Amino acid sequence: MLHIYCPHCRELREEEEFHAKGQAHIARPLDPDACTDKEWGEYLFFRKNPRGLHHEIWYHTAGCRKFFNLTRDTQTYEIKEIYKIGEQPEVTADKG
Amino acid sequence: MSETLAPEKVATENVAVMNQLAGRGVRAESPLYHAGLDKLSALNPRAGGVLLRELKLLGHLTLRGSQKNASFMNGCAEVLGLALPTLPLTSVEKGGVSIRWISPDEWLVVLPADQAYEVERGLRAAIEGHFSVVNVSGGQTILELSGPNACDVLKKSTVLDVHPSQFPVGKVAGTVFAKSTALVRRSGEASWELVIRRSFADYVWLWLQDASREYGLVIKS
Numbered sequence: 502m503l504h505i506y507c508p509h510c511r512e513l514r515e516e517e518e519f520h521a522k523g524q525a526h527i528a529r530p531l532d533p534d535a536c537t538d539k540e541w542g543e544y545l546f547f548r549k550n551p552r553g554l555h556h557e558i559w560y561h562t563a564g565c566r567k568f569f570n571l572t573r574d575t576q577t578y579e580i581k582e583i584y585k586i587g588e589q590p591e592v593t594a595d596k597g
Numbered sequence: 598m599s600e601t602l603a604p605e606k607v608a609t610e611n612v613a614v615m616n617q618l619a620g621r622g623v624r625a626e627s628p629l630y631h632a633g634l635d636k637l638s639a640l641n642p643r644a645g646g647v648l649l650r651e652l653k654l655l656g657h658l659t660l661r662g663s664q665k666n667a668s669f670m671n672g673c674a675e676v677l678g679l680a681l682p683t684l685p686l687t688s689v690e691k692g693g694v695s696i697r698w699i700s701p702d703e704w705l706v707v708l709p710a711d712q713a714y715e716v717e718r719g720l721r722a723a724i725e726g727h728f729s730v731v732n733v734s735g736g737q738t739i740l741e742l743s744g745p746n747a748c749d750v751l752k753k754s755t756v757l758d759v760h761p762s763q764f765p766v767g768k769v770a771g772t773v774f775a776k777s778t779a780l781v782r783r784s785g786e787a788s789w790e791l792v793i794r795r796s797f798a799d800y801v802w803l804w805l806q807d808a809s810r811e812y813g814l815v816i817k818s
């Protein structure tokens with residue numbers, strides 16, 4: 502059971518109140534019609550599955566019903582950072 | 598320009614606003630009407646650790662708007678007679694009106710049913726810019742739990758930390774409740790209010806009867 506800090510409610514809540522919504526920071530192509538099938542397919546279906554740091558979108562379903570970003574270590578489940586939608590992570594794989 | 602791109606430009610005059618209160622001669626039924634709580638309270642005057650009361654048929658308005666919109670914040674304060682609480686997980690109450698924080702741009706206003714229409718129209722007249730007010734009175738109800746064991750029933754039902762050090766009087770939290778959801782508010786030292794969905798009301802009522810059985814459940818009208 503993860504204990505997750507909601508940046509909008511500003512307190513730790515049980516994982517049960519949240520839903521994971523997959524990989525964060527996926528930019529929608531500005532002009533989908535100009536995409537090749539490969540580009541569009543990769544945008545729609547292909548996701549990272551790293552061993553280690555992963556940036557994810559989470560949703561406080563039962564609480565404030567707001568989305569936010571969360572950086573998690575997929576090996577240890579340790580949550581490294583929580584930041585709002587529109588913000589960029591401080592903790593990244595290349596920063597070690 | 599589409600409203601998705603420029604929501605602040607969309608006029609609110611196309612919104613149909615109606616008085617949702619049933620006219621005279623129409624029987625209003627709360628979500629727990631079928632449970633006959635009034636009858637139960639009459640034949641059930643014994644003592645028990647948990648007291649349950651439905652705060653039924655109140656007016657519920659869901660308000661959404663930006664805290665950065667001064668017209669929204671001022672208009673709400675003016676019409677409701679209370680400023681919207683901006684501190685997360687807090688509520689304010691004055692007279693028969695209470696306002697619960699739901700998210701940084703959403704609040705639930707609970708007020709006497711016969712004021713809901715007037716207040717909704719007042720808000721629409723007072724506020725400029727992008728905002729929303731929706732009368733959701735028919736969609737939910739409020740259950741009040743009180744008594745020495747009310748807290749124990751909550752502990753069985755929700756993952757929230759309801760210890761007084763973490764949950765002071767006036768605090769509000771949306772959470773999972775008995776596999777359903779509820780907006781929980783501590784309304785007094787030993788009293789709690791649950792805003793629950795109409796469609797889950799019967800289930801929560803059955804759940805609460807079971808969860809409070811060991812302490813003794815007293816229905817109040």
Ligand SMILES: [Zn+2]
Pocket residue numbers: 507508509510511561564565566567
């Ligand atoms: Zn939240």
